[in-house]
Amino acid sequence: MKSPVHITVTGAAGNIGYALVFRIASGQMLGKDQPVILRLLEIPQSAAALSGIAMELEDCAFPLLQDIVLTDDLSVGFHDSNYAILVGAKPRTKDMQRSDLIADNAKIFAAQGRAINEHAARDIRVLVVGNPANSNALITAANAPNINRQHFTAMMRLDHNRAKTQVALKTRHPVADVKHMTVWGNHSSTQFPDLGHCLVGGTPAFDLVSRDWAEDYFIPAVQHRGTAIIEARGASSAASAANAAIDHMRDWVLGTKEDDWTSMAIPSDEGHYGVKEGLIFSYPVTCSNGQYHIVTGLEVDDDMQNKMNTTEQELSQERDIISDFLKLSN
Amino acid sequence: MKSPVHITVTGAAGNIGYALVFRIASGQMLGKDQPVILRLLEIPQSAAALSGIAMELEDCAFPLLQDIVLTDDLSVGFHDSNYAILVGAKPRTKDMQRSDLIADNAKIFAAQGRAINEHAARDIRVLVVGNPANSNALITAANAPNINRQHFTAMMRLDHNRAKTQVALKTRHPVADVKHMTVWGNHSSTQFPDLGHCLVGGTPAFDLVSRDWAEDYFIPAVQHRGTAIIEARGASSAASAANAAIDHMRDWVLGTKEDDWTSMAIPSDEGHYGVKEGLIFSYPVTCSNGQYHIVTGLEVDDDMQNKMNTTEQELSQERDIISDFLKLSN
Numbered sequence: 001m002k003s004p005v006h007i008t009v010t011g012a013a014g015n016i017g018y019a020l021v022f023r024i025a026s027g028q029m030l031g032k033d034q035p036v037i038l039r040l041l042e043i044p045q046s047a048a049a050l051s052g053i054a055m056e057l058e059d060c061a062f063p064l065l066q067d068i069v070l071t072d073d074l075s076v077g078f079h080d081s082n083y084a085i086l087v088g089a090k091p092r093t094k095d096m097q098r099s100d101l102i103a104d105n106a107k108i109f110a111a112q113g114r115a116i117n118e119h120a121a122r123d124i125r126v127l128v129v130g131n132p133a134n135s136n137a138l139i140t141a142a143n144a145p146n147i148n149r150q151h152f153t154a155m156m157r158l159d160h161n162r163a164k165t166q167v168a169l170k171t172r173h174p175v176a177d178v179k180h181m182t183v184w185g186n187h188s189s190t191q192f193p194d195l196g197h198c199l200v201g202g203t204p205a206f207d208l209v210s211r212d213w214a215e216d217y218f219i220p221a222v223q224h225r226g227t228a229i230i231e232a233r234g235a236s237s238a239a240s241a242a243n244a245a246i247d248h249m250r251d252w253v254l255g256t257k258e259d260d261w262t263s264m265a266i267p268s269d270e271g272h273y274g275v276k277e278g279l280i281f282s283y284p285v286t287c288s289n290g291q292y293h294i295v296t297g298l299e300v301d302d303d304m305q306n307k308m309n310t311t312e313q314e315l316s317q318e319r320d321i322i323s324d325f326l327k328l329s330n
Numbered sequence: 331m332k333s334p335v336h337i338t339v340t341g342a343a344g345n346i347g348y349a350l351v352f353r354i355a356s357g358q359m360l361g362k363d364q365p366v367i368l369r370l371l372e373i374p375q376s377a378a379a380l381s382g383i384a385m386e387l388e389d390c391a392f393p394l395l396q397d398i399v400l401t402d403d404l405s406v407g408f409h410d411s412n413y414a415i416l417v418g419a420k421p422r423t424k425d426m427q428r429s430d431l432i433a434d435n436a437k438i439f440a441a442q443g444r445a446i447n448e449h450a451a452r453d454i455r456v457l458v459v460g461n462p463a464n465s466n467a468l469i470t471a472a473n474a475p476n477i478n479r480q481h482f483t484a485m486m487r488l489d490h491n492r493a494k495t496q497v498a499l500k501t502r503h504p505v506a507d508v509k510h511m512t513v514w515g516n517h518s519s520t521q522f523p524d525l526g527h528c529l530v531g532g533t534p535a536f537d538l539v540s541r542d543w544a545e546d547y548f549i550p551a552v553q554h555r556g557t558a559i560i561e562a563r564g565a566s567s568a569a570s571a572a573n574a575a576i577d578h579m580r581d582w583v584l585g586t587k588e589d590d591w592t593s594m595a596i597p598s599d600e601g602h603y604g605v606k607e608g609l610i611f612s613y614p615v616t617c618s619n620g621q622y623h624i625v626t627g628l629e630v631d632d633d634m635q636n637k638m639n640t641t642e643q644e645l646s647q648e649r650d651i652i653s654d655f656l657k658l659s660n
Contacts, residue, residue, distance in 0.1 A: 059559075169388070175393060
């Protein structure tokens with residue numbers, strides 16, 4: 001049996017956290033041979049709910065769960081942390097401007113970045129789920145200068161999985177047949193779900209679905225799926241978001257399938273596909289040996305380039321709003 | 331790849347259902363080689379929430395999930411069903427007598443038993459989670475006379491897992507070291523969590539903990555754990571209950587570990603351990619080849635016998651309340 005690893009989850013008592021921590025403890029994220037110590041961070045107001053979740057985790061008798069640490073202290077929450085899933089974020093309230101939301105969350109993620117820099121394991125891998133996820137990841141990375149920037153990522157896997165399913169439903173293929181899906185850019189409504197290289201049972205997706213369907217149905221359906229879920233459930237996506245976080249981390253650590261890739265929002269520092277450097281931008285990636293590698297050499301036509309530019313521009317604008325938080329204060 | 335099996339979950343839009351269906355679809359219940367078709371039953375008032383859950387299931391892109399059927403019609407919900415997890419039940423409201431609760435739920439489970447009898451696969455395996463679980467299972471079985479009575483069970487696995495964890499925490503052993511735990515009787519506060527045959531790292535539990543601890547702390551802590559969870563969370567156990575349902579079904583279908591047993595509430599029709607016939611009573615069982623087998627020959631002293639009698643008497647009283655529902659009406 002391997003040595004246990006420390007996994008930090010912020011916002012652990014929220015709906016995504018509640019759907020996530022049991023699946024981590026069951027071994028679905030890092031494998032059946034990897035003992036885990038959960039470090040669950042919450043705001044003080046959620047301490048009672050968090051203790052209830054810890055009791056329920058105990059009541060599962062998970063063989064891999066070696067310890068549970070509950071805290072509202074960042075230095076405790078990120079102590080020796082090997083993996084962090086940053087779920088907690090301030091939600092958008094009615095009449096709030098998106099720019100205010102971004103600035104409010106910036107403070108939270110800057111503080112977490114500093115705590116990671118000081119207290120986490122030097123090879124910590126970070127996944128930001130809380131929105132605006134890409135910009136929150138950028139802030140977190142900027143405030144943790146002693147940690148490899150490549151280890152700060154934001155979640156596009158929910159969008160990626162949603163895109164695969166829409167193609168599977170349309171083509172009446174099993175979802176496992178849908179490969180080489182890419183969702184580019186920002187985890188927002190400007191994201192670009194791209195069928196250009198997608199294969200369905202080995203056949204190019206565009207041999208099976210029309211360009212009109214992609215434009216008029218597929219792209220907007222994936223971009224706005226979160227809203228559709230809220231309308232149906234009366235609550236935002238929780239179990240499916242938690243599932244995507246499991247998928248993201250598992251593939252990053254244990255590798256993607258040999259004949260497929262996934263979508264991860266990662267630092268655009270090498271400028272692949274002409275994207276401006278210094279953003280957290282979603283690319284197609286393969287993973288092996290705990291590293292991700294951008295899938296290079298994909299053909300990008302003018303229409304695709306325009307769509308990638310749109311989402312890149314939004315990320316640039318978000319970066320402008322949070323620029324104060326990207327400078328190190330200490 | 332195997333042929334898909336049909337799995338019915340009632341009360342699928344409730345909190346336990348929401349924690350359960352994603353784990354089933356991910357393959358944790360029946361294995362990574364078993365495709366599943368989920369048949370999710372809810373009352374009409376929960377139809378919108380249920381459709382949201384189906385959308386989130388789609389958004390997980392689970393390779394094993396072949397289809398999702400949403401319905402409020404029992405004949406559709408149990409059609410060809412191979413496995414049924416009956417979670418939905420009328421909860422106890424303030425000032426309600428327990429006898430009224432039992433009678434109200436009796437109607438629900440009698441109807442489900444009839445639907446199983448008419449529509450389900452002939453080898454369907456049924457797990458009742460909704461309370462009062464043991465008596466609800468008895469009613470379901472009585473109303474499905476053409477199905478093997480041994481295939482109707484009630485969930486004691488949450489109590490079993492809770493008991494294991496309490497011993498692990500007390501003895502500072504990993505929970506995986508705790509074996510041969512038994513929780514006898516009814517899934518209620520009369521249940522008997524029994525350390526008499528329990529081993530911790532191969533050592534008898536009573537060499538490591540005192541009889542007083544078992545009597546004064548362990549037994550009441552396990553019996554009343556559900557209440558403690560509600561006090562902490564402000565909501566009843568959901569993820570841990572769902573996890574126990576996964577464990578119960580997985581062990582039943584795929585087998586218990588070679589050197590261990592589990593606790594399942596099953597028909598007491600053979601009168602093992604002197605328990606009155608015709609109840610759904612929890613025993614220690616091993617499972618192999620899709621069958622459970624009562625662990626026989628365990629020594630039972632007077633004190634243990636008294637505790638088993640107490641929970642048996644409660645089950646007999648519950649049976650008296652529901653006697654009208656145990657007679658077939660058609």
